[in-house]
Amino acid sequence: MKNNNDKGLTDIASLGEFGLIDHLTRGIKHHHPETLMGVGDDAAVIDNGPLATIITKDLLVEGVHFDMVYTPLKHLGYKAVAVNLSDIYAMNARPRQILAGIAVSRRYSLEALEELYAGIRLACDKYNVDLVGGDTTTSKAGLFISITAVGQAEKEQVVYRSGARPNDLIFVSGDLGGAYCGQLVLQREKQAYRANPDTQPDISSYSYVIERQLKPEPRRDIIELLHEAGVRPTSMIDISDGLASEILHICKNSGTGATIYEEKIPLDRRMAQTAHEFNIDPTTCALSGGEDYELLFTISQSDYDKIKDISSVHPIGHITEAEQGHNLFTSSGQLVKLTAQGWDPIKAG
Amino acid sequence: MKNNNDKGLTDIASLGEFGLIDHLTRGIKHHHPETLMGVGDDAAVIDNGPLATIITKDLLVEGVHFDMVYTPLKHLGYKAVAVNLSDIYAMNARPRQILAGIAVSRRYSLEALEELYAGIRLACDKYNVDLVGGDTTTSKAGLFISITAVGQAEKEQVVYRSGARPNDLIFVSGDLGGAYCGQLVLQREKQAYRANPDTQPDISSYSYVIERQLKPEPRRDIIELLHEAGVRPTSMIDISDGLASEILHICKNSGTGATIYEEKIPLDRRMAQTAHEFNIDPTTCALSGGEDYELLFTISQSDYDKIKDISSVHPIGHITEAEQGHNLFTSSGQLVKLTAQGWDPIKAG
Numbered sequence: 080m081k082n083n084n085d086k087g088l089t090d091i092a093s094l095g096e097f098g099l100i101d102h103l104t105r106g107i108k109h110h111h112p113e114t115l116m117g118v119g120d121d122a123a124v125i126d127n128g129p130l131a132t133i134i135t136k137d138l139l140v141e142g143v144h145f146d147m148v149y150t151p152l153k154h155l156g157y158k159a160v161a162v163n164l165s166d167i168y169a170m171n172a173r174p175r176q177i178l179a180g181i182a183v184s185r186r187y188s189l190e191a192l193e194e195l196y197a198g199i200r201l202a203c204d205k206y207n208v209d210l211v212g213g214d215t216t217t218s219k220a221g222l223f224i225s226i227t228a229v230g231q232a233e234k235e236q237v238v239y240r241s242g243a244r245p246n247d248l249i250f251v252s253g254d255l256g257g258a259y260c261g262q263l264v265l266q267r268e269k270q271a272y273r274a275n276p277d278t279q280p281d282i283s284s285y286s287y288v289i290e291r292q293l294k295p296e297p298r299r300d301i302i303e304l305l306h307e308a309g310v311r312p313t314s315m316i317d318i319s320d321g322l323a324s325e326i327l328h329i330c331k332n333s334g335t336g337a338t339i340y341e342e343k344i345p346l347d348r349r350m351a352q353t354a355h356e357f358n359i360d361p362t363t364c365a366l367s368g369g370e371d372y373e374l375l376f377t378i379s380q381s382d383y384d385k386i387k388d389i390s391s392v393h394p395i396g397h398i399t400e401a402e403q404g405h406n407l408f409t410s411s412g413q414l415v416k417l418t419a420q421g422w423d424p425i426k427a428g
Numbered sequence: 429m430k431n432n433n434d435k436g437l438t439d440i441a442s443l444g445e446f447g448l449i450d451h452l453t454r455g456i457k458h459h460h461p462e463t464l465m466g467v468g469d470d471a472a473v474i475d476n477g478p479l480a481t482i483i484t485k486d487l488l489v490e491g492v493h494f495d496m497v498y499t500p501l502k503h504l505g506y507k508a509v510a511v512n513l514s515d516i517y518a519m520n521a522r523p524r525q526i527l528a529g530i531a532v533s534r535r536y537s538l539e540a541l542e543e544l545y546a547g548i549r550l551a552c553d554k555y556n557v558d559l560v561g562g563d564t565t566t567s568k569a570g571l572f573i574s575i576t577a578v579g580q581a582e583k584e585q586v587v588y589r590s591g592a593r594p595n596d597l598i599f600v601s602g603d604l605g606g607a608y609c610g611q612l613v614l615q616r617e618k619q620a621y622r623a624n625p626d627t628q629p630d631i632s633s634y635s636y637v638i639e640r641q642l643k644p645e646p647r648r649d650i651i652e653l654l655h656e657a658g659v660r661p662t663s664m665i666d667i668s669d670g671l672a673s674e675i676l677h678i679c680k681n682s683g684t685g686a687t688i689y690e691e692k693i694p695l696d697r698r699m700a701q702t703a704h705e706f707n708i709d710p711t712t713c714a715l716s717g718g719e720d721y722e723l724l725f726t727i728s729q730s731d732y733d734k735i736k737d738i739s740s741v742h743p744i745g746h747i748t749e750a751e752q753g754h755n756l757f758t759s760s761g762q763l764v765k766l767t768a769q770g771w772d773p774i775k776a777g
Contacts, residue, residue: 083535089538100563110558136485143531176483183440220569229481
């Protein structure tokens, strides 16, 4: 079979994920004034009077986003919901309903689908979300999970990626890089198992990073804490593709630059230990690893005192004028340019 | 590899599509009073004060729901949107926004995705719908399209499957069976092409049924006509799986029986001609063929005069008490039991 280039066509990989979506949705016009936000944020926003309806969807594909060799189906169902709820929280909204679409090959048993749904329902119960729809169909090969999440917020409480202003402080929640390290461990164990199926892996010392990979928790608690503190972030995004990529999104949408400090990036000791074992710089895991589903947000300096005692959020830098670019001040005192990885959603090996 | 039965597990096919969804979503409780309708109708319904938000999603899978050999990508994008809008209209609501999720193998070119999106955008423009979100990712093989449609209706105008009452009249829009016949023709041409790639198929005489298959139009016009006539159906559903299956859905949800008359089922002459060519009874195409995306609805007898002059809707029978069952009065004067086909979404050959 001829490849695309031989036929004078363009490989989709050449645009990168975000370039591709930008390209395909370019010039889209909205017909309805109640469509407040379309493509280009964590979720779409629809005006419903005093309240706004927030909607997002994400597709998880076997062999691309997850590897059935080491992903328990219940965890997978849970994670599929969690990553969508994370997008709703990133708009400073509360998730209320989800719909689940599943395409599955005939080799899956009913019992396997029950496990998957058990995870979906567990996440719904934990995050107080109603499962209101879904379709289940067959696929020729593999498992595809498409979740749509619907949330609600008071209209003036919705936070976009575009609201950051120079001198705003940049915060992240939790710690970063763990999910990526968990994946490294799981892939190594998969290789070891293939080489010798009798091997009994001891992964107990990696339980923290593995759980970060297999069972991420969206940060509802942060949204509630900010709300209680009376702070509305000026911009927000969830960290699904690595800290660097998300900072660049905020800056692009807000028309700003940013400077962050390596020593301020929150890293868990267990993540750093695993990273060193794999000869990877822990900071690289945090900047480019992805899938942590923490929140990255900016606040006005005047709000600093209101949240400085919340232990689960950490200031890592500040927003600058666009001309100053995107910079990382390293622990060794150098100023380096922050770059995002290109498009590479092929994460499972 | 052992099959499921050998391992003491259950094949998913043994439950049928509707049995499977019922099984997986059994016992679901809603946490939020604004969740007016969850799983079990054409779409979910969320209370937003005087207005209701209607949400539905459908997954289209290559090799299951469409065959790339004879499906132009632009048509495919259009149809993926159309079938979701059809679900919104079937709730007596107006679609307002959609989100599109696409997983695609790397063999697809950018130009191919542009074609797909051109169809998606064409349907959005025609039906006055905003494309507000979506993600695009890779798949290991094949194309997966997941569309979420969002609609709006005044709360008391929403029509469920459950509102049919004995003596209500049963109506369908348009004509039935065409989409199935179109697929028969396309599959025959595919076989002929495989046997002899030099063959030049002449499918011009089948253009009606082929268009019914490749480019279905959701019946916005019917919703508008009913609205203008001041008629709110007592129940409604769109015909995606064949007339018989949809009547059984209405009856199950409404707790009723139904009697329909074969001679009243609207059939297009061109569909009947194609069906005869394939030695299939045209009525069978209408009852079991599926994918016509017409509307099936019931009205109170007192509303009959208001819509009897609308040429695009046709009375085909009436609702009965549940004890009377589901019956088809054939053209030859027999009363036969109406049954739906089982689960067989594998339609493309």
